[in-house]
Amino acid sequence: xxxxxxxxxxxxxxxxxxxxxxxxxxxxxxxxxxxxxxxxxxxxxxxxxxxxxxxxxxxxxxxxxxxxxxxxxxxxxxxxxxxxxxxxxxxxxxxxxxxxxxxxxxxxxxxxxxxxxxxxxxxxxxxxxxxxxxxxxxxxxxxxxxxxxxxxxxxxxxxxxxxxxxxxxxxxxxxxxxxxxxxxxxxxxxxxxxxxxxxxxxxxxxxxxxxxxxxxxxxxxxxxxxxxxxxxxxxxxxxxxxxxxxxxxxxxxxxxxxxxx
Amino acid sequence: xxxxxxxxxxxxxxxxxxxxxxxxxxxxxxxxxxxxxxxxxxxxxxxxxxxxxxxxxxxxxxxxxxxxxxxxxxxxxxxxxxxxxxxxxxxxxxxxxxxxxxxxxxxxxxxxxxxxxxxxxxxxxxxxxxxxxxxxxxxxxxxxxxxxxxxxxxxxxxxxxxxxxxxxxxxxxxxxxxxxxxxxxxxxxxxxxxxxxxxxxxxxxxxxxxxxxxxxxxxxxxxxxxxxxxxxxxxxxxxxxxxxxxxxxxxxxxxxxxxxxxxxxxxxxxxxxxxxxxxxxx
Numbered sequence: 001x002x003x004x005x006x007x008x009x010x011x012x013x014x015x016x017x018x019x020x021x022x023x024x025x026x027x028x029x030x031x032x033x034x035x036x037x038x039x040x041x042x043x044x045x046x047x048x049x050x051x052x053x054x055x056x057x058x059x060x061x062x063x064x065x066x067x068x069x070x071x072x073x074x075x076x077x078x079x080x081x082x083x084x085x086x087x088x089x090x091x092x093x094x095x096x097x098x099x100x101x102x103x104x105x106x107x108x109x110x111x112x113x114x115x116x117x118x119x120x121x122x123x124x125x126x127x128x129x130x131x132x133x134x135x136x137x138x139x140x141x142x143x144x145x146x147x148x149x150x151x152x153x154x155x156x157x158x159x160x161x162x163x164x165x166x167x168x169x170x171x172x173x174x175x176x177x178x179x180x181x182x183x184x185x186x187x188x189x190x191x192x193x194x195x196x197x198x199x200x201x202x203x204x205x206x207x208x209x210x211x212x213x214x215x216x217x218x219x220x221x222x223x224x225x226x227x228x229x230x231x232x233x234x235x236x237x238x239x240x241x242x243x244x245x246x247x248x249x250x251x252x253x254x255x256x257x258x259x260x261x
Numbered sequence: 262x263x264x265x266x267x268x269x270x271x272x273x274x275x276x277x278x279x280x281x282x283x284x285x286x287x288x289x290x291x292x293x294x295x296x297x298x299x300x301x302x303x304x305x306x307x308x309x310x311x312x313x314x315x316x317x318x319x320x321x322x323x324x325x326x327x328x329x330x331x332x333x334x335x336x337x338x339x340x341x342x343x344x345x346x347x348x349x350x351x352x353x354x355x356x357x358x359x360x361x362x363x364x365x366x367x368x369x370x371x372x373x374x375x376x377x378x379x380x381x382x383x384x385x386x387x388x389x390x391x392x393x394x395x396x397x398x399x400x401x402x403x404x405x406x407x408x409x410x411x412x413x414x415x416x417x418x419x420x421x422x423x424x425x426x427x428x429x430x431x432x433x434x435x436x437x438x439x440x441x442x443x444x445x446x447x448x449x450x451x452x453x454x455x456x457x458x459x460x461x462x463x464x465x466x467x468x469x470x471x472x473x474x475x476x477x478x479x480x481x482x483x484x485x486x487x488x489x490x491x492x493x494x495x496x497x498x499x500x501x502x503x504x505x506x507x508x509x510x511x512x513x514x515x516x517x518x519x520x521x522x523x524x525x526x527x528x529x530x531x532x533x534x535x536x537x538x539x540x541x542x543x
Contacts, residue, residue, distance in 0.1 A: 050454060052450070076456060079454065079456060080455065080456035082454070083454070083455070084450075084451065084454040086447060086451065088447055089447075090445075090447030090448050090450065090451040091448065091451075092448050092465060092466065092469040092470065093469075094469045094470070094472075094473075095465070095469050099465075103451075103452055103455060103457070103465050104455050105455075106452060106455055106456060106457035106458070106461045106465065107455050107456020107457060108456070111458050111460060111461060114461055114464075115460055115461065115464045156451075159451070159455070160455075162455075163455050163456070
């Protein structure tokens, strides 16, 4: 699904790279969480898969397409199969839930009719399935801006689902939500990943959530992979290796893990 | 012991406002430059306070010729023109027509150009050239445009519509572009990520964010255009200004007063309406 080799990303003239990954493979159907301290390169990694970050060197292969060598149209085709979910939702607040989700079909719909709000039946059906799947059918005609944070993130998940993605990238999807909503959204993402048999690649701020909802955890520090393994292998000492400090109070072993699956 | 620590702490304490001396110098320099500029303007424009103080009689003479405003209805042989009240409805209508149609046409053009002029939406060479073009349009005074179009298509309201339209493009295009530039960027990227094309991203990521502001800017421009189109009468475009000028040439200052009052009422009414609408748009 995703193969990264000798990837190096630098911002400006910084001495140390923002990201330096020798080799990383993610297979289809995996549910991976990236953790690490702020500035470790979590977002950079996710955004480089989308092509929003231009690497200095390296190879990124997604769905058999070498991103850095591919033509524009090849890149677009691959891009459309990657749904992106953001910490800040990035919905159009004055449009309805339904309109926002339909936007996920823009890449497939023909341009001119879509500008006037017309989408073919097939696109509408796919978008409506997505709305129902995230449980927002009742709110479909409300403006997205009037919804709560958790609901807005559900809309964003539905919009990504409307793309019929092979890969869902979620960049800190729950960092602006309260613990309860955060759990619900991660639960939803996990269900969606299982149900559609897609690949989920998310960055998370809290190791506890990563342990609970991911099947594989990648630890980043200073742009390098310092941990890669199943949740069980993430112990207090490996945590110290990732976050570079003792007494990690937010991480209190397996007791804190909730809803483990 | 106590003394020692206190003296130590004062030694290391930074001054309350870092770089205070420098900032004071800059403030003094700025004030001096401002005073110099104002003095230069004062002498250059021949400002004369004693002239102003002695202007009372002349001013009151002029105003007394305008008083009372002519509110008669029936035309008389002695006067070259029909009484102003009879003309008020028609001229107000023409002024409103000129400004509404002019604003509409200007908005159409500014709409396309505004998106092209936004730094975040188009490549550098596009928004740079469009911005320069808009600045050029803004630099032409509306009276000059009106004179140009009067020469081109003749007297009457039509050249007024053209002048108002062209004049509106420059300002509206620029302000539309600024709205687009301050739009929240995340939605654009999210739709880009879904594979949306440029027009689709404009339509679904930018447009919902800027539409209320665009409407508010258009209403503001209608406001300005009504005032502008009243002035355009002086160069032969129809409407309120034309009749103010006609009465003035006939030394019929009482009728001038009526027309000026009508103009003020129209401008106030339009302003109130647009304030009401804009409040509802928020």
